[in-house]
Amino acid sequence: xxxxxxxxxxxxxxxxxxxxxxxxxxxxxxxxxxxxxxxxxxxxxxxxxxxxxxxxxxxxxxxxxxxxxxxxxxxxxxxxxxxxxxxxxxxxxxxxxxxxxxxxxxxxxxxxxxxxxxxxxxxxxxxxxxxxxxxxxxxxxxxxxxxxxxxxxxxxxxxxxxxxxxxxxxxxxxxxxxxxxxxxxxxxxxxxxxxxxxxxxxxxxxxxxxxxxxxxxxxxxxxxxxxxxxxxxxxxxxxxxxxxxxxxxxxxxxxxxxxxxxxxxxxxxxxxxxxxxxxxxxxxxxxxxxxxxxxxxxxxxxx
Amino acid sequence: xxxxxxxxxxxxxxxxxxxxxxxxxxxxxxxxxxxxxxxxxxxxxxxxxxxxxxxxxxxxxxxxxxxxxxxxxxxxxxxxxxxxxxxxxxxxxxxxxxxxxxxxxxxxxxxxxxxxxxxxxxxxxxxxxxxxxxxxxxxxxxxxxxxxxxxxx
Ligand SMILES: [Zn+2]
Numbered sequence: 001x002x003x004x005x006x007x008x009x010x011x012x013x014x015x016x017x018x019x020x021x022x023x024x025x026x027x028x029x030x031x032x033x034x035x036x037x038x039x040x041x042x043x044x045x046x047x048x049x050x051x052x053x054x055x056x057x058x059x060x061x062x063x064x065x066x067x068x069x070x071x072x073x074x075x076x077x078x079x080x081x082x083x084x085x086x087x088x089x090x091x092x093x094x095x096x097x098x099x100x101x102x103x104x105x106x107x108x109x110x111x112x113x114x115x116x117x118x119x120x121x122x123x124x125x126x127x128x129x130x131x132x133x134x135x136x137x138x139x140x141x142x143x144x145x146x147x148x149x150x151x152x153x154x155x156x157x158x159x160x161x162x163x164x165x166x167x168x169x170x171x172x173x174x175x176x177x178x179x180x181x182x183x184x185x186x187x188x189x190x191x192x193x194x195x196x197x198x199x200x201x202x203x204x205x206x207x208x209x210x211x212x213x214x215x216x217x218x219x220x221x222x223x224x225x226x227x228x229x230x231x232x233x234x235x236x237x238x239x240x241x242x243x244x245x246x247x248x249x250x251x252x253x254x255x256x257x258x259x260x261x262x263x264x265x266x267x268x269x270x271x272x273x274x275x276x277x278x279x280x281x282x283x284x285x286x287x288x289x290x291x292x293x294x295x296x297x298x299x300x301x302x303x
Numbered sequence: 304x305x306x307x308x309x310x311x312x313x314x315x316x317x318x319x320x321x322x323x324x325x326x327x328x329x330x331x332x333x334x335x336x337x338x339x340x341x342x343x344x345x346x347x348x349x350x351x352x353x354x355x356x357x358x359x360x361x362x363x364x365x366x367x368x369x370x371x372x373x374x375x376x377x378x379x380x381x382x383x384x385x386x387x388x389x390x391x392x393x394x395x396x397x398x399x400x401x402x403x404x405x406x407x408x409x410x411x412x413x414x415x416x417x418x419x420x421x422x423x424x425x426x427x428x429x430x431x432x433x434x435x436x437x438x439x440x441x442x443x444x445x446x447x448x449x450x451x452x453x454x455x456x
Contacts, residue, residue, distance in 0.1 A: 009445065011445070084423055084424065085419070085423055086423070086424075086425075104417075105417060105418070105419050105422045105423070106415060106417045106418050106419065106443070106444035106445070106446075107418050107419035107420065107425075107441065107442075107443025107444040107445070108419050108443075110419075110442065110443050111419050111423075111425050111443055125444075126417050126444075127417070128444055128445055129445065192447055
């Protein structure tokens with residue numbers, strides 16, 4: 001359950017939590033500026049830079065009438081002077097009603113939520129969790145498909161390290177999905193997630209060929225394939241080309257197909273896809289503000 | 304009936320604890336992690352003994368020693384198949400079945416170098432995720448590990 005001490009991991013969310021957040025997000029989309037956070041102060045502590053995520057959170061807060069303090073990278077924070085995370089969190093929780101934090105170290109947000117006197121929202125802890133990203137992905141799926149149940153979701157690209165993929169995969173377990181995992185052998189979905197699917201009776205299919213799943217998919221969830229995952233640059237170039245979605249490939253796909261991507265994209269979606277009505281990644285980012293408003297107000301008990 | 308070699312070792316102990324059915328390759332790891340080399344009491348260690356179940360097994364018997372719960376947890380993590388016999392006056396008075404703890408505080412180290420517990424002064428905590436497969440999950444970084452990968456401090 002989403003606890004009063006914040007939202008650290010999507011694995012803490014039960015089905016009811018997810019549905020409630022998505023309903024609230026829908027209300028915030030209809031009316032994004034209710035003054036629910038009047039007089040409230042939120043800290044955005046970004047121990048590593050992520051302008052996209054920080055702006056999304058700060059927009060969510062300010063549109064609700066709240067105010068923001070914080071820092072945008074570790075160089076301007078006291079941690080650069082060697083202060084422990086414990087001490088920084090203790091200090092900041094004296095000042096604010098809620099902490100939003102991003103940290104390169106995995107488990108940092110869980111730890112912060114245990115020492116802070118105020119709720120903590122995890123805005124990314126290394127390769128581990130980024131639960132509001134998952135909420136906005138779920139919201140985007142529900143909004144574009146009209147439902148969450150019984151969808152065929154194809155996840156493409158870096159399925160080994162892609163935390164957004166892992167979180168979405170786990171969060172969708174309540175909704176009877178069918179997954180296609182499309183990745184080069186080097187970036188195959190890890191065994192623990194295949195076991196997770198088996199344990200939860202989720203149907204899945206693994207392939208290296210993106211074209212093989214395009215016509216049957218409801219959602220195409222594209223991810224970035226990063227060069228640093230490859231020791232051989234030639235192999236990287238090959239993979240990068242194979243996993244690039246081009247507009248021509250969308251001929252004959254389902255009308256309801258929507259293409260999602262956590263952004264920023266590099267080359268995995270060609271720019272000629274952008275004008276296709278099935279491209280949804282920019283609206284997806286906009287949904288992040290509503291999903292975050294929903295999470296913030298829910299945790300603070302304001303809705 | 305002729306008593307077997309291992310039974311003789313067990314019976315030779317007057318009061319104390321016998322750890323039997325230790326996989327041979329785990330024996331010295333257990334000695335080191337439970338700091339049995341620091342004990343003052345009489346201790347007998349046998350290894351590479353014949354075992355129908357394990358092929359080769361180890362046995363440790365320690366005079367005048369009863370393991371604490373935390374030590375038993377460490378044992379369960381290192382050698383879940385081991386059997387603990389408490390001996391009083393040459394008789395086995397209690398057999399303890401090792402079972403994996405639901406939650407393990409401090410004694411495991413996270414294998415993930417990017418975990419907060421390896422970066423800052425934060426004590427570790429693991430939760431048992433799957434008893435059958437022996438899989439634990441780090442409470443902080445959420446990395447899962449099975450018994451073959453865990454690092455006991
Ligand atoms: Zn860890």
